[in-house]
Structure formats: C-alpha cells, structure tokens
Amino acid sequence: MGDFVQLIVSGTATGAIYALAALGFTLLWQAAGVINFAQGEFVMLPAFAMLFFIAVGSPLWIAFLLTCVIAAVVLGAGFKRLIVDPLIKHGVIPLVIATLGLSIAVKSAVRAGYSAEAHPFPSPFPSGQLSLAGINVSYADIGTLVLAGAIVIALQAFINKTVTGRAMQAVAQNTEAAKVLGIDVKRMVLYVFVINAVLAVVAALLVTPTYLAKFDMGDSIGQKAFFAAIIGGFNQTRGALLGGVLIGVLENLVGFYVSPAYKEGVALVLFLLVILFRPEGLLGKSEERKV
Amino acid sequence: MKRSIRTIIAATALAVPLTVFAQAPVKIYSIVELSGGGATAGTNFDNGLKLAFKEINAAGGILGRKVDVISVDTQSNPGIAKALTQKAVDDGAYVVMGPVFSGSIMVSMAETKKAEIPNFTGGEAAAITQQGNPYVFRTSFTQATAMPKVAKYLRDNVKAKTVAIMWVNNDFGKGGRDSMVKALEAVGLKVAADISTDPGQVDFSGAVLKAKQANADALFVYTNEEESARALRELKKQGYDKPIIGETTLTGQKVIELAGDAANGAIAHVGLTADAPQPAIKAFDDKFQKEYKYKSDHNGMKGYSAAYVIKAITEKNKKIDSKEFAKALHGAKIAVKDYPGVLLDVAFDNNGDLDRESFLVKVVNGKQTVTDTLPPAGGK
Numbered sequence: 257m258g259d260f261v262q263l264i265v266s267g268t269a270t271g272a273i274y275a276l277a278a279l280g281f282t283l284l285w286q287a288a289g290v291i292n293f294a295q296g297e298f299v300m301l302p303a304f305a306m307l308f309f310i311a312v313g314s315p316l317w318i319a320f321l322l323t324c325v326i327a328a329v330v331l332g333a334g335f336k337r338l339i340v341d342p343l344i345k346h347g348v349i350p351l352v353i354a355t356l357g358l359s360i361a362v363k364s365a366v367r368a369g370y371s372a373e374a375h376p377f378p379s380p381f382p383s384g385q386l387s388l389a390g391i392n393v394s395y396a397d398i399g400t401l402v403l404a405g406a407i408v409i410a411l412q413a414f415i416n417k418t419v420t421g422r423a424m425q426a427v428a429q430n431t432e433a434a435k436v437l438g439i440d441v442k443r444m445v446l447y448v449f450v451i452n453a454v455l456a457v458v459a460a461l462l463v464t465p466t467y468l469a470k471f472d473m474g475d476s477i478g479q480k481a482f483f484a485a486i487i488g489g490f491n492q493t494r495g496a497l498l499g500g501v502l503i504g505v506l507e508n509l510v511g512f513y514v515s516p517a518y519k520e521g522v523a524l525v526l527f528l529l530v531i532l533f534r535p536e537g538l539l540g541k542s543e544e545r546k547v
Numbered sequence: 548m549k550r551s552i553r554t555i556i557a558a559t560a561l562a563v564p565l566t567v568f569a570q571a572p573v574k575i576y577s578i579v580e581l582s583g584g585g586a587t588a589g590t591n592f593d594n595g596l597k598l599a600f601k602e603i604n605a606a607g608g609i610l611g612r613k614v615d616v617i618s619v620d621t622q623s624n625p626g627i628a629k630a631l632t633q634k635a636v637d638d639g640a641y642v643v644m645g646p647v648f649s650g651s652i653m654v655s656m657a658e659t660k661k662a663e664i665p666n667f668t669g670g671e672a673a674a675i676t677q678q679g680n681p682y683v684f685r686t687s688f689t690q691a692t693a694m695p696k697v698a699k700y701l702r703d704n705v706k707a708k709t710v711a712i713m714w715v716n717n718d719f720g721k722g723g724r725d726s727m728v729k730a731l732e733a734v735g736l737k738v739a740a741d742i743s744t745d746p747g748q749v750d751f752s753g754a755v756l757k758a759k760q761a762n763a764d765a766l767f768v769y770t771n772e773e774e775s776a777r778a779l780r781e782l783k784k785q786g787y788d789k790p791i792i793g794e795t796t797l798t799g800q801k802v803i804e805l806a807g808d809a810a811n812g813a814i815a816h817v818g819l820t821a822d823a824p825q826p827a828i829k830a831f832d833d834k835f836q837k838e839y840k841y842k843s844d845h846n847g848m849k850g851y852s853a854a855y856v857i858k859a860i861t862e863k864n865k866k867i868d869s870k871e872f873a874k875a876l877h878g879a880k881i882a883v884k885d886y887p888g889v890l891l892d893v894a895f896d897n898n899g900d901l902d903r904e905s906f907l908v909k910v911v912n913g914k915q916t917v918t919d920t921l922p923p924a925g926g927k
Contacts, residue, residue: 259756266752372582373590374773376805383809385786394784466780467749468773468805472582476749512753516745517716 258390269397271504272404276459277481278496280452286428287448294359296478302460303469332453367471374468483523489540572615576635579645583623587772587801588647595850625654636662650718665873672722676898684899686849690726698730707764711740715770723769739763751781765790776805783809800844810910819848822915827887855888
C-alpha cells in the first residue's frame, strides 16, 4: 500500500509538470487559436538559459527569475510578434508548420552551442524523503507538487478574479464581442503568450533535474503535454491539468506493475481512446468554428 | 649528356619525397554516437581517437602517411550505423572505429566483415566477439571477463549474500545482465531482484522502489551513462542506503558530472580510468584536458588507445593492408614501453577480445578514486 501511494504521489508530481506545459497549449489555443509544436523546446530553452546564469555565478533562484524575464520577452512577446502575428492570418496549418520548423531550428542551435550531451541541472529541492505512516515521499516530489500547485492556483485566481484575467477570458470566448466591449484584445493575447513562456520556465525548473538538460529533452515533454491537453480537453485549462496528472500517474503505475517498456505508450493509448470515444476531451466542450 | 643525366638524377631525387608526400592519407572512419542516447559515449570515444591521430600525424603519421579521421554520427541508431559503415567501406577505409554501442556494432559489423576491414568497437556485450567475425576487435573488456571480477568483489569485499540487478534493456545491458547472473551464481550469490529499465528512461522511481523492496545486500546497476546518472539521482532521492556497485559506466566521468552528489559512494570495476596512477594514463589525462577542457571518461581512453594499437600493428606489418592488419592483431601483445599511447600493456586473443589490467574505483567527493588495481584476467 505504501508503495502504491508513493507511486501515486510521484506520478502526480511528474504529471503536474506535464500539466504546466499542457496549460500553455490550451491557453494559446483559446486566446489566439495557436497550436505551438515547439512547446517542448520552450521548456528546453529556459533550462539552458538557467544553466548559463548558474555558470556565471547566479544562484538557482536568481537564474530562474532572470530566465522568466527573458522568456517573457523572447518566448512570449518575441514569439508572438515574429512568428505568430505574421502567420496567423493564413490559418492554423502554416503556423503549425512554422512551429514544427522552429522546434527543429531551436534544437539544432542548442546542439551546436551546447553539444548533444546531457548537462547536469541542480534540483531546487533538498534530497531525501519524508516518512509518514510507512509511506515515503521524496522532498523533490512534495516540492514539485507544491510549486506546480501554487502556480496553477495563482493562475486560476488571476484568470477568474482579476479584471485583466476576465478580459482574457472574454477574448478567449469571443474576440469580436471583447473588442466591442473595449477590451484591448492584442494586449490580452500578448499576456497569454507571456504566461505560456513563464509556465514553460517553471516546467523547466521542475523537470530538468530529472530529465537532465539536453537539446532534445523537449521532445518527450512537448509530446506528453500535447497529449495531456487533448486528453483533458484542448479548450479547457482544467482539462490540461487533469490530462497531465492522469498521464503522470498511469505512467508510474504501468512502469512499476507492468513493465517500464510500456510506460512511454501510456499517453498515446489514452490519447487514442479519448480521440475515439470523447474527441472533445474528458473535460472539454464541443466547439463549433466558423468556416 | 652529363648535364642531362645530372638533371634526371636531381629530378628523381626530388620526385621520391614528393611521391611519399603525395600518397593519399590513410582513411580511418570514426562511426560513433554523436547524438541520441549514446552521445556521451560516442563523443568521448571520438575525441580520444582524434586526439591520438593528431599526435600521430604531428609525429609523421603512420609509415610516413598522414591519417585522415572522418567522424560521422550514427545518432545512436543501429540502422544508420550500418549504412555509415557501408559508406566507410565504399570510401576505402583502412580501419573502422565504432560504433561504441553494442546494439549498433552487432548490426554494422557485417559490412566490415564482408569487406575484410578491421572494425574496433567500444561495445562490451559478450556476443560481439562470439560470432566468429575475424575483423571485429574490442577497445574494452568483454562482459564475460569483467563480470566475474565484480561478482568476486561483491562476495569478498562487500560480503553480500543477495544482489539486486538493475539493467538497461538493450544489447549492452542484456549481455551484462546475463553475464552478471552467471558470474553471481558461480560465486554462490543470489539474485534478489531482476529489474529491467528502458534505454533513454527518464524516471527511475519505479525501478528504485523495486530495488528497495528487494532488500538485497547490494545493488548492481548496469545502464548507459545518462540513465546511470538518473538512477543514482533517484536512488539518493529515495534514500537508498545499500552499497551500489557497477561496471565501468556507473562511475564514468560524465555520470559523476550528471549525478552530482548522488554519485558519491558508488563503486565500480573499470577497465580504464583517467584517474589511474600509471604515468602513461596521467600523460593522456593532461593532454586530453588541455585539448578539450574536460576530463575524459573511459570511452575517450578507448578511442585514444585503439588509435595507438592501429599505429603499432601497422608499423609491425610495415604496410597499409586491412586484411593483414586483422591477421596481425590476433594474438598480438603491445607494451606501453614501446607505444605509451596504448596506456596499459594489452594483449588481443583470437576472438578480438583484449586483456589488460583493470581497476576498482569509488566515487569520493565527486571524483573517481582508484581503490585497487586488478591484474589481467590471463595473469602476467
């Protein structure tokens, strides 16, 4: 029983990281109709940025904050201005192709600069375990759950309780109506891109100590985040959370009780089942789009 | 008439060295894992190889001919490794170096065998040299040689009665696991848990949980570099407190760098380590660090020493002939006093397996510390 609980907790912690990246997928889709297939690389790049700051002498938390600022400018505003804005008017497909290209370009650039080898990344949490009633949970898993949970709660509070957050929701629900109501739609969309970039930095901080910093570390995260978003419901932020946690927990259980060889297939099987039987996602709503 | 004879003699005298210099360089293909799961191993092997041939070329090459090292990336993919080996054969390679991964060499060596070109590998899977291929040669021990040494250490030094084995499910890991199970049985130890992990596996929480459940006296970890680092990190994260023993990769330089504190206390049997006390190895360590600004792992030493094996055997043969090279290397012994670049006195048998001294190392404060030097399996 103790092992089972431990697997659930560590799976939820891993799932929370997938959920952070998946949240970015759903936010961008809702606000701007953008599917970003370079999302995994948006997690990988901050990891290397933090490594750079650490190498020049910054403590991890300073490196994290500096990277948040840079990511907000480059992966948030820069990505929107240079790639999304010029292409979005041509539809979703050119943008999908552009983000796929961006993913390859970013990986190649990092590989050229940092080599194809993995690089160590410090954990923001202490090692060791908390033992409670025969259940052992690592501090890293607890820390990941607390930090990811706090980010998600803060984000939900921002979206639901603040004027800006409600304006962002309005833009996501009906852009034209939001414009009529005097909401600065462009600014709201920019905020979403910035939030996505910061979420990616948090995901990088939490996942890289385990994944190790490597040019292709985003492949798996990007893929799982995409699956998580689809499984939960691409048009629901709560769905991304559910999808992420579901994948994380099931991967852990399958890896332990069945075989680690099947672990990587869990997300894909769930994805296929959802696409077949509930295409709008577990928490998603059917969506009609104008032609 | 006299004048024209003198002209002919002078022209001939000039032409002789020109002919020597004009000889095409000797082509050595380095077919290694420069990306993908084997990037650490492949990059180190390639760097060691290139450093050695840089030195060899600076000292006049092999038999007066320059050596051209052509490095290509298998992307850690056996299919690509095979295609690249075919390309090397078509391009007239004298010797093919790599791939380092057992799974890749098992597939690619058919091409060099067909073309009768010697093929060195960093792979340790026992099966590589058990297929009657007279053109494949190792740069490190076969698992069949290394594992009995580890099993003996577990029994005599760790005083273990039961051992949990965590291994990676590829040709390298499977071969090591099979050899280790046999070696443990031979010394009367029991396998308490047989834990398979996946190549490229990121999350080791389940595997470590199984190791803890097994409650064995020691854990033997046999995975590739990045996975070893992740396993060590997870073992520390979950507070695993039994001895952690490995073979070669577990305490490799890159693993220590990636695992950080979690590597401290890990023990391994290694065929080559840049921290060994031998003067030739110390000299190599200095040169490698000067060239690449980092410390080589065992793979860098494999590539480096194999380059000097090529030089030694070719100079013994006095000709660049791939087929003759393979013949001469079977049963050959090369001494450090003649070729310091081979790093340790080395002997090759008729299967292409090698024998030399080896070391037991322990990671202390993030550094490999040699605790013991073991004699060659064949004795001195």
